[in-house]
Amino acid sequence: QVQLQESGPGLVKPSETLSLTCTVSAASISSYYWSWIRQPPGKGLEWIGYIYYSGSTSYNPSLKSRVTIFVDTSKSQFSLNLSSVTAADTAVYYCTRGGVTGDAFDIWGQGAMVTVSS
Amino acid sequence: DIQMTQSPSSLSASVGDRLTITCRASENINSYLNWYQQKPGKAPNLLIYLATTLQSGVPSRFSGSGSGTDFTLTISSLQPEDFATYYCQQSYSTPRTFGQGTKVEIK
Secondary structure, eight states: OOEEEEESOSEEOTTSOEEEEEEEESSOGGGSEEEEEEEOTTSOOEEEEEEETTSOEEEOTTTTTTEEEEEEGGGTEEEEEEOSOOGGGOEEEEEEEOOSTTOOOOEEOOOEEEEEOO | OOOEEEEOSEEEEOTTOOEEEEEEESSOOTTOEEEEEEOTTSOOEEEEETTTEEOTTOOTTEEEEEETTEEEEEESSOOGGGOSEEEEEEOSSSSOEEOOOEEEEEO
């Protein structure tokens, strides 16, 4: 059964970089697109971006200047960096499978709560 | 960006009720529309993809319809485990966007 697991710090200081990693198990990371999605407390879902194993990416324009998503196929992991964070970036961050046109997000990690605070 | 608008934003219903949630896209997205269910403290769960196709393992009381700009999610007979928040999402263009959610509560 395919599983995704997010890992990374739960607390980040304002202006610093948020870094999360998603570990993929029981699936080939080379066969799918992989996305990050976030959800501020009590609010809706926002797609951050996706990556293919080749390194090809697509980002939400609202975050594009601050986001980097990269993949390490040898470790079956993909990662998110979000720079210059503010309190508005406080959210649960989910890694998911999917994201290409016509695709659905069919597998989700449990989510990682990240709080931006000094 | 394609705006996705769900209605209603919330509703109260009883076990056994037939429920319909609508989702409208700000432009034509063909059938590139997915539906998710989210329970408190949990990740969303895919219910329906490409507007009408039931994800494996999802009960048949869930169904989806529509194409173009107007879509519906129907629950034929509401069960206790269906009280949750439902989101639509378009996969036609980037950025991928979600509706604001519809919270289904117990009457």
